[in-house]
Amino acid sequence: MSFRPKRRQRRLAGGLLAVVAAAAVAFAGSPAASAQPTGTTHPAQSARNTSPAQKTASPATAQKTAASRAAAPKAAAAPAAVPAAPTGFTTTWSDDFNGPANTGLDTGNWRYDAGEGWTFGTGEIETMTNSTSNVYQDGNGHLVLKALHSGTDPNAGWTSGRVETQADGFGAQPGGVVRMQASIQQPNVTTANGAGYWPAFWMLGSPLRVGVPWPGSGEVDILEDVNGRSSVFGTLHCGVSPGGPCNESSGVGSGEHACAGCQTGYHTYAVEVDRSTSPEQIRWYLDGANYFTLRSDQVDATAWANAVDHSYYIIFDLAMGGGFPGAFGGGPNANTVSGGQMNIDYVAVYNKAPAGNAGLGANIAQGKPTTASSTESADFPASNATDGNITSRWSSGFSDPQWLQVDLGQSYNLSHATLTWEAASASAYQLQTSDDGTNWRTIYSNSNSPADLQDTALSGSGRYVRVYATSRASQWGDSLYELALYGSPSSGGGTGDPGGGTLLSQGKPATASSSENSSFVAANAVDGNTNTRWSSGFSDPQWLQVDLGATHTLSKVALNWEAAYATGYQIQTSTNGTSWTTVYSTTTSTGGVQTVPVTGSGRYVRVNCTGRATQYGDSLWEFQVYGS
Numbered sequence: 001m002s003f004r005p006k007r008r009q010r011r012l013a014g015g016l017l018a019v020v021a022a023a024a025v026a027f028a029g030s031p032a033a034s035a036q037p038t039g040t041t042h043p044a045q046s047a048r049n050t051s052p053a054q055k056t057a058s059p060a061t062a063q064k065t066a067a068s069r070a071a072a073p074k075a076a077a078a079p080a081a082v083p084a085a086p087t088g089f090t091t092t093w094s095d096d097f098n099g100p101a102n103t104g105l106d107t108g109n110w111r112y113d114a115g116e117g118w119t120f121g122t123g124e125i126e127t128m129t130n131s132t133s134n135v136y137q138d139g140n141g142h143l144v145l146k147a148l149h150s151g152t153d154p155n156a157g158w159t160s161g162r163v164e165t166q167a168d169g170f171g172a173q174p175g176g177v178v179r180m181q182a183s184i185q186q187p188n189v190t191t192a193n194g195a196g197y198w199p200a201f202w203m204l205g206s207p208l209r210v211g212v213p214w215p216g217s218g219e220v221d222i223l224e225d226v227n228g229r230s231s232v233f234g235t236l237h238c239g240v241s242p243g244g245p246c247n248e249s250s251g252v253g254s255g256e257h258a259c260a261g262c263q264t265g266y267h268t269y270a271v272e273v274d275r276s277t278s279p280e281q282i283r284w285y286l287d288g289a290n291y292f293t294l295r296s297d298q299v300d301a302t303a304w305a306n307a308v309d310h311s312y313y314i315i316f317d318l319a320m321g322g323g324f325p326g327a328f329g330g331g332p333n334a335n336t337v338s339g340g341q342m343n344i345d346y347v348a349v350y351n352k353a354p355a356g357n358a359g360l361g362a363n364i365a366q367g368k369p370t371t372a373s374s375t376e377s378a379d380f381p382a383s384n385a386t387d388g389n390i391t392s393r394w395s396s397g398f399s400d401p402q403w404l405q406v407d408l409g410q411s412y413n414l415s416h417a418t419l420t421w422e423a424a425s426a427s428a429y430q431l432q433t434s435d436d437g438t439n440w441r442t443i444y445s446n447s448n449s450p451a452d453l454q455d456t457a458l459s460g461s462g463r464y465v466r467v468y469a470t471s472r473a474s475q476w477g478d479s480l481y482e483l484a485l486y487g488s489p490s491s492g493g494g495t496g497d498p499g500g501g502t503l504l505s506q507g508k509p510a511t512a513s514s515s516e517n518s519s520f521v522a523a524n525a526v527d528g529n530t531n532t533r534w535s536s537g538f539s540d541p542q543w544l545q546v547d548l549g550a551t552h553t554l555s556k557v558a559l560n561w562e563a564a565y566a567t568g569y570q571i572q573t574s575t576n577g578t579s580w581t582t583v584y585s586t587t588t589s590t591g592g593v594q595t596v597p598v599t600g601s602g603r604y605v606r607v608n609c610t611g612r613a614t615q616y617g618d619s620l621w622e623f624q625v626y627g628s
Contacts, residue, residue, distance in 0.1 A: 082346045089179060092170065092390055094348035101139025102132055105163060109391060113162040117319060124198070125321035125331065126158040135161035142343045145318040147187070147197065149338035154196075155321065155331060162317035167391040168206035169420045169481040171311035172275045173455045175354030180314060181270035181285075182347040186225055186262045187318065187340035194228025196332030198319040199342040201269055203312040206423040206452060210474040215241050215248050218307030220282060223269040225259065226325040232259040232269065234284035234292050238299060238307035245300035246307075252299065254284060254292035266345055273308060276355065282308065310451045311420070314349075318342040349390075354455060360416050360486040362506035363388070365465070367529040369407045372396060376477050385480045388507070393422050396469070396477035402426075404480060405466035409530055411435065414443070414458040414465070414487040421452035422479035426469035429478075433462030440466065449473065461490045501555035501626035505546045505605070512536060512544045516617050525623040533562050536609070536617035542566075544623060545606030551575060552602070554627035557584070558595045559607065562619035565591030568611035569618075573602030580606070587611065601627075 082094040095109060105112075112135065117124030126147065129135070138144050143163075151157035172178040180203060187197050205218030219237040235253030238246040246252050259267065270285040280296040296304045318340070321331035365386045372382035374397035384392040386406055396402035417431060431444040443460030465485055469478040488502055505526050512522035514537035524532035526546050536542035557571050571584040583600040591613060605625045609618040 082348050083181075085350045086179065089177070089350040089352045092178075092349040092351045093167070094346060095143075096141055096346045097137050097143040097344065098141050099137035099139075101137070103137050104130065104132055104135065105137070105143070107166075109166055110163050111166055113164055113315070113317070117158075117322070120319075122319075122324065123322040123326070124319045125155055125196075126160040126319060128162040128317070129159050130161075131159070134159050135163060138343075142345055143316070145199075145316060145342040145344075147318050147320050147338070147340050149332075149336070154333050154336055158320040158332070160318045160320060162315065162319075164204075164315040165313045165391075167393075167481070168209055168313035168423055169311045169390050169393070169452070170203070170314065170349045171206075171420075171453050172273045172351065173354055173418060173453050174309075174451075175276050175356065175455065177272055177274045177276055177352040179270055179272045179350040179352075180220075180222060180312075180347075181268060181350065182222075182316075183266045183268050183345035184223060185264075185266045185341075185343040185345075186223075186230075186259075187228065187342055188263050189228035189337060189340050190263070191228050193335050193337045194340065195330055195336050196321045196325050197228055197336075197340055198224070198226050198322060198325050200224045200315070200317055200319070201344075201347075203271075203314050205307060206311040206313060207306075209313075209423040210476070212306075215239060215244075215246060215251075216303070216306050218310070218312075219251075220271055220273070220308075220312070221251070221253070222271045222284065224324070225262070227328050228263060229256070229328065230259050230262055231256045232262065232286055232291075233257070234271065236282060236294055236299070236307065239303040245303040252294060257286065257291050259286060266343070275309065276352070280304070280308065305451075309453075311423070311453060314347060316342070316344055316347075357416065357418075357455070361488075361502045361504065362486075362508075362528075363484040364408055364412055364487060364503070364506065364528065365406045365483055365485040366507055367527040367532075368409060369529070369531070370394075370404065371407075372404045373402045374477075376479075380479070385483050388482070390420065390481050393479050393481045395422070395424070395479040398472075398475065398477050400472060401468065401470045402478045403466050403468045404478075404483065405437070405464060406483065406485070407437070408463055408465065408485070409528070411461055411463045411490040412485075412487040413461045413490040414485060416486040417444070417454075417456055417458050418482070418484045419454040419467070420481040421449070421454070422481055423452060424472070424474045424476040424479040425449055425452045426467075426471065426478045427473040428471040429467055429469040431458065432466050432468050433460045434464040434466070435462055437464045440468075442468075458485075458487075461487075501628055503624055504548050504552055504627055505623065505625040508549060509547045510534075510544065510623075511547075513542045514617075516619075520619070525620045528622070530560060530621050533619055533621045534623075535562070535564065535619040538612075538615065538617050540612060541608060541610050542618045543606050543608045544618075544620065545577070545604055546623065546625060547577070548603050548605065548625065550603055552627045554583070554598050554600055554602065554605065554625065556595055556597050556626045557605070557607075558593070558622070558624040558626070559620060560593050560622040560624075561589075561591040562621055563591070564612070564614045564616040564619040565589060566607075566609035566611060566618045567613045568609070570608045570610070571596065571598055572606050572608055573598075573600050574604040574606075575602055577604045580608075582608075589613075 112130035145161040208217040215237040241248035376395040380395035385394040510522040516535040520535035525534040
């Protein structure tokens with residue numbers, strides 16, 4: 001996915017402040033490492049590529065770090081795949097870096113932030129490039145950022161890599177939680193040969209991309225280490241610089257925390273932004289252990305909201321030199337080795353929905369026909385906002401008003417909506433419904449859109465739903481990653497419908513006995529799109545089944561047959577996907593749209609087709625299972 005170059009802002013250097021190593025750094029095990037008072041200067045806390053100020057620190061901790069390295073346990077092995085989401089979370093996005101050896105990144109997902117290190121504002125001396133000498137996939141499931149040196153001057157001639165996600169819609173809905181996590185091996189250097197190395201895994205607030213200045217736009221540093229110290233620092237940056245509620249340019253954070261074996265093996269670094277608790281929290285984790293927590297009541301409320309309560313984009317980089325390494329003894333020297341690598345095994349974003357959203361059911365907008373008043377270009381069509389992919393987006397023309405409209409296929413009683421805006425959001429919009437796509441009713445208004453993550457209850461009905469944006473938050477168009485809608489059919493699912501219930505099957509895993517070809521797969525019958533279909537092989541019997549994910553009490557099944565329908569079929573249920581119970585049977589089906597009552601329960605539901613009406617396969621536009 002492309003991104004408008006003019007939004008690529010880089011914070012410019014304004015002159016480095018002198019290093020003041022006036023206070024000892026809180027090290028692992030110290031109470032100060034997990035309970036720093038608000039507003040207290042903590043010299044080891046670090047702004048990452050964000051400020052002209054050097055980070056200050058006490059070199060007194062170097063001996064402790066060296067001692068911890070000597071006693072380091074055997075390093076953890078790199079995971080073979082992206083881990084499943086933690087309990088209560090779902091996987092929003094991930095990258096396992098499984099490209100061929102010595103290839104660059106997918107620029108649909110990533111961008112190279114190339115340029116001279118001094119332009120990043122922290123005194124770095126490297127040049128970031130997009131060369132596969134500095135940034136590449138190794139063919140074994142890793143992204144490698146490599147720092148290389150040429151010449152004889154240790155303070156010149158360095159190249160390295162810095163990359164960031166194209167998408168900036170990763171965040172926690174109001175009342176929800178987001179977890180950013182990566183498995184990383186820090187550069188395998190020591191304090192003897194690693195002076196100047198500065199690896200980092202961090203995220204910046206999406207408002208930065210539309211001109212909201214740092215640090216008010218927010219920055220969360222998930223991993224930083226310097227000079228091969230086997231450490232990790234976690235930091236929040238907010239407010240104004242210098243000073244302000246986050247003590248910039250240091251920020252507020254954990255201080256230095258021991259990370260034994262982090263240079264020689266893969267370890268998991270994560271942060272959770274938790275908006276489900278009061279006060280809100282940011283929690284930092286190393287190998288699953290929470291080593292630092294920062295609460296919103298430790299920071300000015302407005303500064304916290306502006307820095308935290310929105311989406312982010314993710315960054316990996318391997319810097320050389322600068323204020324932070326300098327505060328721990330200096331930058332590269334004659335003993336600093338060339339070729340140190342920051343290896344990333346995977347990166348993942350996991351989300352936990354707000355507690356009140358647990359029973360919403362399926363997203364009824366996903367995959368449905370979607371249109372818009374305009375698009376910025378062919379790369380940003382309306383359908384991107386209802387495709388279920390948080391990294392694709394609709395973007396309108398650069399004027400007001402604009403609208404995005406989805407056809408749900410039938411009338412629904414709407415109960416809830418979530419909107420994930422890009423940084424270029426609408427500052428004012430309405431959600432409107434219509435029975436005919438022409439006459440509209442407003443059922444929700446947002447007059448200022450204070451953040452790019454919107455979550456709201458709804459009360460209204462209609463077949464068509466549109467976002468009518470009347471004002472933009474930037475000079476660019478209205479840009480929406482995802483519109484999700486929830487509700488139940490207001491017409492009961494069709495003429496003669498014998499019962500209600502919640503649609504349980506849409507978007508769930510579907511399999512079939514066969515498919516005519518790769519264009520007519522089982523998933524097409526549960527995608528909510530009446531323009532796609534499953535079609536079987538040309539023989540009897542055939543079946544299509546859906547896994548509801550848990551056992552449900554069932555009330556009805558709706559089948560929307562293509563012309564090649566089944567004259568005979570059974571609706572069957574199962575708790576294990578192996579043993580089946582028939583809850584409905586017919587040998588005289590006439591096709592079309594059929595709604596049949598069922599009584600029973602199960603996790604798996606299938607239509608078992610025993611006889612075809614044509615010489616072709618059994619073919620379904622939609623297979624919908626309802627219940628509670």
